[in-house]
Amino acid sequence: MNLSEFGRNSIWAAIIAVPMMISPAAAQQFIPVTTYDTGPYAVNGQPFMDGFVDYLKMLNARDGGINGVKLTWEECETGYKPDRFVECYERLKNKGEAGASLFNPLGTGLTYAVIDRAPQDKIPVISLGYGRTDASDGRVFPYIFPMVTNYWSQSTAKIKFIGQKLGGMDKLKGQKIANVHHDSAYGKETIPVLAKQAEIYGFEVTHFPVTHPGLDQKATWLQIRQYKPDWVILRGWGVMNQTAIKEAARIRFPRDQMIGVWWSCAEQDTVPAGAAADGYICAGFHAAGQDFPLIQDILKHVYDKGDGAGPKKAVGTILWNRGVVNAFLSVAGIKTAQKKFGNKVMSGEQVRWGLENLNLTAADIGSQGATGLVPPLKLSCLDHEGGGGVKFQQWVGDHWEMVSDWIETDQSIVRPMIEASAAKYAAEKGLTLRTGMSLGSECP
Amino acid sequence: MAFDWLFFLEVLIAGLLSGAMYSLVALGFVLIFKASGVFNFAQGAMVLLAALTFVRLVEMGAPLWLAGVSTLMVMVVLAMLVERLVLRQLVNQAPIILFMASIGLNFFIEGTAQGVWDSDVHALDLGVPDLPIDVFGMLISQFDIFAAAMVAALVVVLAVFFQKTRIGRALRAVADDHQAALSVGIPLQTIWVVVWSVAGVVALVAGLVWGSKLGVQFSISLVALKALPVLILGGFTSVPGAIIGGLIIGAGEKLAEVFIGPFVGGAIESWFPYMLAMVFLLFRPQGLFGEKIIERV
Numbered sequence: 001m002n003l004s005e006f007g008r009n010s011i012w013a014a015i016i017a018v019p020m021m022i023s024p025a026a027a028q029q030f031i032p033v034t035t036y037d038t039g040p041y042a043v044n045g046q047p048f049m050d051g052f053v054d055y056l057k058m059l060n061a062r063d064g065g066i067n068g069v070k071l072t073w074e075e076c077e078t079g080y081k082p083d084r085f086v087e088c089y090e091r092l093k094n095k096g097e098a099g100a101s102l103f104n105p106l107g108t109g110l111t112y113a114v115i116d117r118a119p120q121d122k123i124p125v126i127s128l129g130y131g132r133t134d135a136s137d138g139r140v141f142p143y144i145f146p147m148v149t150n151y152w153s154q155s156t157a158k159i160k161f162i163g164q165k166l167g168g169m170d171k172l173k174g175q176k177i178a179n180v181h182h183d184s185a186y187g188k189e190t191i192p193v194l195a196k197q198a199e200i201y202g203f204e205v206t207h208f209p210v211t212h213p214g215l216d217q218k219a220t221w222l223q224i225r226q227y228k229p230d231w232v233i234l235r236g237w238g239v240m241n242q243t244a245i246k247e248a249a250r251i252r253f254p255r256d257q258m259i260g261v262w263w264s265c266a267e268q269d270t271v272p273a274g275a276a277a278d279g280y281i282c283a284g285f286h287a288a289g290q291d292f293p294l295i296q297d298i299l300k301h302v303y304d305k306g307d308g309a310g311p312k313k314a315v316g317t318i319l320w321n322r323g324v325v326n327a328f329l330s331v332a333g334i335k336t337a338q339k340k341f342g343n344k345v346m347s348g349e350q351v352r353w354g355l356e357n358l359n360l361t362a363a364d365i366g367s368q369g370a371t372g373l374v375p376p377l378k379l380s381c382l383d384h385e386g387g388g389g390v391k392f393q394q395w396v397g398d399h400w401e402m403v404s405d406w407i408e409t410d411q412s413i414v415r416p417m418i419e420a421s422a423a424k425y426a427a428e429k430g431l432t433l434r435t436g437m438s439l440g441s442e443c444p
Numbered sequence: 445m446a447f448d449w450l451f452f453l454e455v456l457i458a459g460l461l462s463g464a465m466y467s468l469v470a471l472g473f474v475l476i477f478k479a480s481g482v483f484n485f486a487q488g489a490m491v492l493l494a495a496l497t498f499v500r501l502v503e504m505g506a507p508l509w510l511a512g513v514s515t516l517m518v519m520v521v522l523a524m525l526v527e528r529l530v531l532r533q534l535v536n537q538a539p540i541i542l543f544m545a546s547i548g549l550n551f552f553i554e555g556t557a558q559g560v561w562d563s564d565v566h567a568l569d570l571g572v573p574d575l576p577i578d579v580f581g582m583l584i585s586q587f588d589i590f591a592a593a594m595v596a597a598l599v600v601v602l603a604v605f606f607q608k609t610r611i612g613r614a615l616r617a618v619a620d621d622h623q624a625a626l627s628v629g630i631p632l633q634t635i636w637v638v639v640w641s642v643a644g645v646v647a648l649v650a651g652l653v654w655g656s657k658l659g660v661q662f663s664i665s666l667v668a669l670k671a672l673p674v675l676i677l678g679g680f681t682s683v684p685g686a687i688i689g690g691l692i693i694g695a696g697e698k699l700a701e702v703f704i705g706p707f708v709g710g711a712i713e714s715w716f717p718y719m720l721a722m723v724f725l726l727f728r729p730q731g732l733f734g735e736k737i738i739e740r741v
Binding site for chain 1: 448451454455458459462558563564565566567569574575576583585654657658659661662663664666667670697698701702705706709710711713714
């Protein structure tokens with residue numbers, strides 16, 4: 001090719017390429033994916049975010065996104081550290097056509113770090129199954145969504161479950177419960193509600209904090225042996241969980257009287273504990289396993305094409321499914337917003353409206369192939385939780401078996417506490433409760 | 445209510461057994477510091493690499509002995525690479541430079557270990573039951589007794605290696621005086637490879653013990669944090685110091701958590717060892733068994 005030929009070709013290439021570059025790109029809804037693939041909690045963070053991303057990939061591959069709007073995302077590593085999550089939040093909040101749709105911090109401490117920022121930036125934060133619990137009151141926390149079941153609600157279901165095992169709530173009187181918790185914002189969240197329930201039902205509760213990361217808990221479990229509890233509630237995360245299960249075996253505490261929060265109840269917690277985990281009971285707000293059409297679709301459209309975010313063996317495990325459920329509910333919020341604002345890219349503020357007006361009925365869940373995977377939910381300004389129940393499962397050597405039906409939470413205990421705590425927060429921050437038609441939602 | 449001496453004894457024994465496991469990690473630090481003057485920040489990462497390599501090979505079907513030998517080879521190769529690519533380049537540099545290099549090494553080894561293998565958690569069963577035995581009403585873990593026996597055996601092997609073998613004596617000569625050792629023909633670079641390899645062996649033993657206790661995962665690299673107060677207390681240059689320091693720290697933190705913790709809100713065992721070590725520093729800066737540093741100017 002001589003020089004003049006090269007010049008002519010270059011001009012033709014430019015004529016063809018420039019219009020392609022300036023033609024409008026397909027609409028894309030941006031969802032930040034803040035994760036932790038490194039550090040002591042990567043074991044838990046990785047399958048969760050793999051499930052989250054796999055669901056988004058499946059929607060793009062199967063449906064072309066949501067109502068013609070492609071989903072796009074970018075991952076950012078937080079290491080389960082609030083300061084690094086804030087960095088990720090700041091870096092990603094303005095990405096995409098309409099900015100970030102929402103954030104999923106995957107950590108109570110991480111959520112706390114952006115509670116003040118989210119309303120200013122008008123970006124909702126979903127804290128699925130974690131704190132802060134009193135953010136269930138949307139009048140004070142319009143942008144925080146502790147969806148499905150918060151920690152306090154879960155605690156009431158746990159005590160109900162113990163009551164059922166004992167043969168009635170009246171049998172709780174005189175029982176001793178040891179609350180072994182991660183010494184962090186997350187771990188401490190249920191202390192007030194346990195105190196309230198102890199007052200109502202007449203049981204005794206003592207708290208045993210375990211410092212991060214919980215590698216050696218002998219001293220804690222020797223104290224528990226001395227205390228002689230009837231039940232142990234475990235609120236751990238990461239390596240703390242299997243260590244606690246093993247230490248329970250070492251003091252011969254019956255594992256079927258040990259009940260974990262859902263963050264202490266993944267295969268990553270029970271498999272390394274070996275036989276010590278047999279009989280261990282856990283709370284859950286979603287199901288495990290692959291026997292759901294939605295998950296079969298992920299296998300078909302993502303994994304069978306070699307595009308899975310993680311290893312195929314993780315599909316159907318507790319944390320991977322939780323990631324899917326988190327993405328499923330995030331997308332449900334976006335879809336609800338689209339019904340009101342049109343099938344286009346939604347801003348954070350519009351997604352917030354969608355989440356607050358989410359009414360996920362059993363029929364909706366069924367039509368998306370997730371019956372049994374997620375409970376029906378109905379959110380409102382007053383209730384950012386949605387009224388999900390809690391199921392209990394037991395480890396039987398190599399898998400979980402359900403040992404209860406959905407147990408309803410006791411809102412007669414939880415709701416007044418949430419409102420009182422949220423009101424206290426509002427007073428500290430000088431906030432006024434939303435009332436009437438506020439931010440597009442009706443607040444009673 | 446009368447003081448329960450039996451419970452006190454149970455806590456003390458549990459603490460001593462935990463302390464033995466801390467000593468195991470501290471030993472790796474001491475060996476490298478003695479021979480090359482480097483405070484090896486990457487010791488925890490070496491524990492992770494060794495344990496991950498071992499457990500993944502076992503999962504791939506290798507018998508335990510083959511996995512052990514292969515992992516040892518990996519640790520020797522790592523020692524050679526560290527000598528060639530890091531230590532040799534930093535000869536005569538200030539200790540702080542070597543320390544900074546070991547921080548970089550730490551991140552490199554952690555990342556490589558997780559990149560080559562994975563960051564999942566792996567169960568490791570050494571065939572020793574992790575169940576308690578009843579001794580006069582006290583519950584003592586069989587696994588912890590096994591771990592303490594491993595530490596004792598390792599110390600005996602190291603003592604024989606240092607005292608009775610030619611290479612061990614050369615190591616001690618280098619530890620005492622680099623220049624004098626060089627002047628009598630001891631090859632410094634070979635010695636560094638040997639000592640980092642020995643530290644790799646200690647890392648493997650620590651990784652196996654901690655890995656079968658916690659599951660092999662990233663968190664076992666954090667056991668290095670448990671070794672720091674042990675080193676401050678026992679001295680950075682003393683093998684007996686690492687053992688005695690570990691036992692004092694283990695017993696001290698457990699007794700403090702159980703008998704003082706409830707009065708101050710609990711969860712004090714993470715910082716109590718550092719406070720204990722700091723108090724020791726005030727009276728004996730070189731640690732219990734460390735060499736007193738006298739610099740003439």
